[in-house]
Amino acid sequence: MGFKHTGLFPEQAVNWNFAFNKIQDAKREIKVLNLFAYTGAATTFCLKAGASVCHVDSSQGMVSWAKENVKASGLENAKVRYIVDDVVKFVKREIRRENKYDAIILDPPSYGRGKNGEVWSIEKDLFNLLSDLKQLLSEKPLFVMVNTYTGGLSGSIIETALMKAFDEKDLSCVQSEEIGIKCENSSMCLPCGVTTIWEKK
Numbered sequence: 001m002g003f004k005h006t007g008l009f010p011e012q013a014v015n016w017n018f019a020f021n022k023i024q025d026a027k028r029e030i031k032v033l034n035l036f037a038y039t040g041a042a043t044t045f046c047l048k049a050g051a052s053v054c055h056v057d058s059s060q061g062m063v064s065w066a067k068e069n070v071k072a073s074g075l076e077n078a079k080v081r082y083i084v085d086d087v088v089k090f091v092k093r094e095i096r097r098e099n100k101y102d103a104i105i106l107d108p109p110s111y112g113r114g115k116n117g118e119v120w121s122i123e124k125d126l127f128n129l130l131s132d133l134k135q136l137l138s139e140k141p142l143f144v145m146v147n148t149y150t151g152g153l154s155g156s157i158i159e160t161a162l163m164k165a166f167d168e169k170d171l172s173c174v175q176s177e178e179i180g181i182k183c184e185n186s187s188m189c190l191p192c193g194v195t196t197i198w199e200k201k
């Protein structure tokens with residue numbers, strides 16, 4: 001199920017607000033890589049903050065939807081590159097091209113398919129992908145954010161994976177928080193996943 005936003009940003013989008021604030025506070029040109037980018041909420045937040053974004057998803061339908069959402073948010077002139085491809089293959093190609101990014105966001109599903117049917121399994125493939133992503137980080141990286149919706153994959157597991165993949169010894173820090181959707185007419189939240197963020201100190 002995708003969602004279409006109206007051009008207004010949801011008040012409770014804590015992890016997207018984190019990205020927005022980091023990009024704005026950097027006060028320099030920021031290049032963001034958004035993987036498994038879906039309908040483009042993270043892309044929209046990052047563009048709104050002034051970053052350029054490379055938006056990657058294997059589904060042409062989702063990428064078309066993201067384009068509509070970016071337009072609906074008044075960002076049609078923002079710097080965005082839309083790529084329909086398998087994330088794993090695309091990342092390997094970017095490494096060969098020596099492209100670099102200041103921030104990387106990924107929303108990997110538990111299980112998915114690349115453009116040509118390549119199988120993505122979070123349990124089998126996440127760590128290798130994170131290790132590859134290390135090679136795409138610029139010299140002054142802002143953050144890497146992993147959002148997961150997979151039962152059994154706790155924040156501390158992703159924290160460990162990030163620390164191992166981006167091994168910066170005591171030069172990096174990680175934090176994770178649950179993601180939830182605020183219920184209407186109630187103070188309760190529907191828990192739906194975990195956001196884990198790596199930053200260089």
Ligand SMILES: C[S@@+](CC[C@H](N)C(=O)[O-])C[C@H]1O[C@@H](n2cnc3c(N)ncnc32)[C@H](O)[C@@H]1O
Nearest residue numbers: 036038057058059086087107112113114120149
């Ligand atoms: C953002 S995640 C879905 C998050 C959703 N909340 C869930 O729990 O499934 C799924 C996105 O990843 C994309 N996707 C899945 N496997 C992929 C792959 N191997 N390469 C690129 N995109 C992929 C899908 O097209 C989809 O837009």
